[in-house]
Amino acid sequence: MSKKLTKNQQLFIDKTLEFTEKLYSEDDNKINEVYKNQKKNRDDILTEIAKILLSCKIVDSLLSLTLVERKILNLKLGNIIDDAIKSELKNESNIMKDILSDTCLEKYSTNNYIYSLGTNFKLTQVPDKVLDKIINGKIDSDLWSDRLWSNKNEIAKNLKVQVKKFLQGDINVNDIEKVIKTKYNTNATNTNRLVKTEITRVQSASNDYWAKEHNINQQLFMATLDSKTSDKCRGYDGQVFDIDDSSKPVPPLHPYCRSCLVNLPNKDWNPKQRYDNQNKQNINWTTYNEWKDNQES
Incomplete structure (x- = not known):
């Protein structure tokens, strides 16, 4: 829990x-x-x-x-x-x-x-x-x-x-x-x-x-919610990594990368909201793929 x-x-x-x-x-x-x-x-x-x-x-x-x-x-x-x-x-x-x-x-x-x-x-x-x-x-x-x-x-x-x-x-x-x-x-x-x-x-x-x-022991990978975000960053969005994990994706993952790692107060936590850069507003927490599915529906 x-x-x-x-x-x-x-x-x-x-x-x-x-x-x-x-x-x-x-x-x-x-x-x-x-x-x-x-x-x-x-x-x-x-x-x-x-x-x-x-x-x-x-x-x-x-x-x-x-x-x-x-x-x-x-x-x-x-x-x-x-x-x-x-x-x-x-x-x-x-x-x-x-x-x-x-x-x-x-x-x-x-x-x-x-x-x-x-x-x-x-x-x-x-x-x-x-x-x-x-x-x-x-x-x-x-x-x-x-x-x-x-x-x-x-x-x-x-x-x-x-x-x-x-x-x-x-x-x-x-x-x-x-x-x-x-x-x-x-x-x-x-x-x-x-x-x-x-x-x-x-x-x-x-x-x-x-x-x-x-x-800080864990970090959350967060990509930017818009259509310009790369497939690579989309795939990592919302995943939590130990700070010393050798496989942790550290931005930039490519030129113009806008992703970041957010320091977490505990491993199982997600933010309540995040910024939707496509629609320029705060929305309830969602992963990139979930956000994309909502855009297409």
């Missing part, structure tokens, strides 16, 4: 889910600074291309350059691309480190705050050594900084390929702006995917560290 949840325990779970969602949204402003820098660099490249269109010979909507002109312009545009990507790498590395550090500390602090609402205990903080370990944790053996470098390197290569084709007359002058913007859309998507996925990883790691420090 499950133990009755106290008012304070219910509050702990409700606030855990509330603050988890809040931490995701708070980082959007910082991510927007990344996009502003990317847009500036994209526009700088397009401005240089516009100068070429105004000063160079065009035949049948294609550039018609001499070999010497192509080499000079290719080198110039290549340097602009290199400078742009280097600035993005430095800027995004600093912003991501700040985001992940804030995420780790805020997740730990919110757990402290929520727990203190119903329990007297000594407040603790994340040691610098633990913070550094959490921030620099790996996904599939790769650090976030390695993934960022790889993404930027790939974008630089792709931009240079398109610029070379443009200068050779293989890309219509009317299409080059769209080509560059498409590549930069990919650039923004790569960054957004990396940041969102790493935020989930750091939240999970910070939450696990806090749970072990406060003798």
